Amino acid sequence: MKVSIDMIDPQFRFRSRFIRVFLRYRNEKSLRFMGNMSQKMLGGRKSKKLNCEEVSIERKDGTYLRLLVYSAKRRMKEKNVPGVLWLHGGGYALGSATRAIPYAEKLIEAEECVVAAPDYTLSGEKPYPAALMDCYTALAWMKSHAGERGLRPNQIFVGGDSAGGGLTAALSMYARDQGEIGIAFQMLLYPMIDDRMTSDSMKDNDAPMWNEHSNRIAWKMYLGGLSGSDEVPAYAAPARAADYSRLPPAFTFVGALDPFRDETVCYAEKLNNAGIEVELYEYPGCFHAFDQASKRADKSRDAIEKMLAAYRHAVIHYFAE
Secondary structure (H helix, E strand, O other), X not given: OOOOHHHOOHHHHHHHHHHHHHOOOOOHHHHHHHHHHHHHHHOOOOOOOEEEEEEEEEOOOOXXXXXXXXXXXXXXXXXXXXXXXXXXXXXXXXXXXXXHHHHHHHXXXXXXXXXXXXXXOOOOOOOOOHXXXXXXXXXXXXXXXXXXXXXXXXXXXXXXXXXXXXXXHHHHHHHHHHOOOOOOEEEEEOOOOOOOOOOOOOOOOOOOOOOHHHHHHHHHHHHHHHOOOOOOOOOOOHHHOOOOOOOOOEEEEEEOOOOOHHHHHHHHHHHHHOOOOEEEEEEOOOOOOHHHHOOOOHHHHHHHHHHHXXXXXXXXXXXXX
């Protein structure tokens, strides 16, 4: 799907011209470089609205996973609130846990919770399953520390944008199959979940922010030796899953010009067919991560408002077994 300027919502057109120029990932080398730069540039970012505690969790190999734990500044430690594990986007190759800050601020303001964001292993360091295992490690930490952190152990939510949305879907499936930790709700925004790249919205997509070319490079890095094979597991690319039963209720939104449009819609349909509650919103004239590209645009605000409404609904209605 070739995307011309007149296809883009007028409120995003000016910004889209700059995005096309400055966010171009020509090859694996440039994506790796940007991955390293994003960690250095974003790693020390702070929130003015929230308390942040940095936690180090030891992995099985003796290395440590950095986890940022955000909470309301006036929060009482003993208060019983939901926990949200937020997984940042970036094609599995870019970004830092601090990219969770805008979402954490909005979620905590909407309905008090504690948000934990892991600095999961980027694909430039190690391919799948390193990132997923880091996310599960962070999820297990939230469950085991629920009491001391004032979290409801049966109300842990998982959310993420783009690749973080892909990890949200994968983690929901992995946790279900492991049977150790129940996830009560999943918020996956325009998720990156299908390495096969055969959908109409993906083919020839040259939209701003993220497109077919950058997506192909990113999947190759993330899958490593599995790339291009039929052996890619659903935990790596959740669109390949055969079983969508017993997954958490879900919320998602996506732009109509996003290369992930079709795979997002397909994921929602499969959840619905499996009897899972799901909310899906599609925004005409919007490209990938439009809510981040222009936060004041009408459709960006509407999408976030709908996410927060779904989150409030989940706090009242959704609990894991």
